[in-house]
Amino acid sequence: xxxEAEKPNIITTSLDFLVNWGRTxxxxxxxxxxxxxxxxxxxxxxxxxxxxxxxxEYVRFTPRQSDVLLVAGTITYKQAPILKRIYEQMxxxxxxxxxxxxxxxxxxxxxxxxVPGIDHIIPVDVYIGGCPSRPEAFFDAMFxxxxxxxxxxxxxxxxxxxxxxxxxxxxxxxxAKAQAQEFAHEKVAELKDFVVEKEQNLVKKAxxxxx
Amino acid sequence: MTAEEIFACLEEKFGAKxxxxxxxxxxxxxxxxxxxxxxxxxxxxxxAKFDMLVDIAGIDYLTYPNHxxxxxxxxxxxxxxxxxxxxxxxxxxxxxDSLKVxxxxxxxxxxxxxxxxxxxxxxxxxxxxxxxxxLLNHVEFVGHPLRKDYPAQKxxxxxxxxxxxxxxxxxxxxxxxxxxxxxxxxxxxDNEFLEGSVKA
Numbered sequence: 001x002x003x004e005a006e007k008p009n010i011i012t013t014s015l016d017f018l019v020n021w022g023r024t025x026x027x028x029x030x031x032x033x034x035x036x037x038x039x040x041x042x043x044x045x046x047x048x049x050x051x052x053x054x055x056x057e058y059v060r061f062t063p064r065q066s067d068v069l070l071v072a073g074t075i076t077y078k079q080a081p082i083l084k085r086i087y088e089q090m091x092x093x094x095x096x097x098x099x100x101x102x103x104x105x106x107x108x109x110x111x112x113x114x115v116p117g118i119d120h121i122i123p124v125d126v127y128i129g130g131c132p133s134r135p136e137a138f139f140d141a142m143f144x145x146x147x148x149x150x151x152x153x154x155x156x157x158x159x160x161x162x163x164x165x166x167x168x169x170x171x172x173x174x175x176a177k178a179q180a181q182e183f184a185h186e187k188v189a190e191l192k193d194f195v196v197e198k199e200q201n202l203v204k205k206a207x208x209x210x211x
Numbered sequence: 212m213t214a215e216e217i218f219a220c221l222e223e224k225f226g227a228k229x230x231x232x233x234x235x236x237x238x239x240x241x242x243x244x245x246x247x248x249x250x251x252x253x254x255x256x257x258x259a260k261f262d263m264l265v266d267i268a269g270i271d272y273l274t275y276p277n278h279x280x281x282x283x284x285x286x287x288x289x290x291x292x293x294x295x296x297x298x299x300x301x302x303x304x305x306x307x308d309s310l311k312v313x314x315x316x317x318x319x320x321x322x323x324x325x326x327x328x329x330x331x332x333x334x335x336x337x338x339x340x341x342x343x344x345x346l347l348n349h350v351e352f353v354g355h356p357l358r359k360d361y362p363a364q365k366x367x368x369x370x371x372x373x374x375x376x377x378x379x380x381x382x383x384x385x386x387x388x389x390x391x392x393x394x395x396x397x398x399x400x401d402n403e404f405l406e407g408s409v410k411a
Contacts, residue, residue: 077348077349077352077366077367077368078347078348078349078369078372080368080369081369081370081371081372082372110363110364111363111364112356112361112364112365112366112367113347113348113356115366116366
């Protein structure tokens with residue numbers, strides 16, 4: 001399967017095109033807003049700028065239904081495990097946008113409490129500068145993300161996943177086999193000991209009766 | 212009643228001293244032993260009743276130029292709604308060896324969190340406080356970051372977040388809701404989370 005998917009043919013490329021078209025035009029963001037960038041995101045979302053023009057009209061407030069994790073604002077060390085947990089709760093495929101100076105690099109908070117960039121915690125696809133970022137900049141980032149998604153190959157990812165899974169299954173089976181063998185060896189050794197003991201007992205008994 | 216008159220009362224009753232660094236307002240330095248009584252006097256006893264506690268601030272004098280005396284101080288700002296221009300500040304000097312100040316959270320409800328913040332950032336212990344835990348920093352934080360000898364860029368990671376579900380359920384139950392069923396994901400697992408900012 002891996003070899004077939006690595007060589008693009010008419011079926012895989014058209015499937016890729018279809019899947020990517022669907023993904024690019026329905027990017028549902030999860031706004032992780034902790035500071036003023038979230039306000040800018042709100043103005044991006046509503047009437048004047050209207051993010052739904054590119055298909056991101058649904059802002060989902062649960063990580064399970066969203067595709068893009070939008071980190072808008074300062075992330076403190078107290079907040080960091082929560083952000084990581086939310087990223088782990090999102091279903092694949094998932095992308096992350098770091099919005100504003102604080103999410104990208106910690107901004108001007110060069111201190112004991114602020115994480116210097118969320119890429120210390122989770123992988124980031126697109127960075128947006130600005131303090132806070134303009135809605136235009138946010139649109140630019142969304143277009144960048146769309147371009148990035150268009151370059152992805154669904155079949156390739158799928159093949160890689162299957163390969164990984166196969167390898168994992170092989171490793172697991174090998175482990176299980178080794179364990180079973182060890183267990184069997186132990187059992188055999190135990191049985192041998194048991195038999196030897198029995199034999200010795202019998203011999204002793206026989207000797208006793210002879211005497 | 213002006214601030215000066217109130218200071219005269221404080222001086223007479225509690226042996227307060229005028230803080231010379233405060234050139235425009237009235238700051239009374241009281242000893243920790245008289246603090247609770249002084250605050251009680253400001254809240255209930257005086258003619259101008261100081262019904263507002265504006266702030267409690269910790270001060271670290273470690274790198275302060277020409278400073279003599281104890282290293283820490285706790286400053287209380289009071290305000291009254293009846294006479295808006297009258298403000299009084301109390302100051303308690305805290306030595307590095309004792310680090311203890313009596314709580315005033317039984318007089319002012321908002322002092323609870325202010326004192327927690329001062330404890331968090333300076334490590335000053337408020338005796339008699341009902342629930343003295345860190346307020347702003349996380350549970351695994353070591354040290355007190357607003358002390359002058361704490362390196363400002365020293366960062367400390369937190370491993371897991373706080374376990375907020377039990378308190379949430381308690382709050383909902385107080386409102387009349389009832390937990391009928393939990394999904395498997397939110398089933399409490401005490402090993403996975405820290406107790407953190409939630410009181411056990």
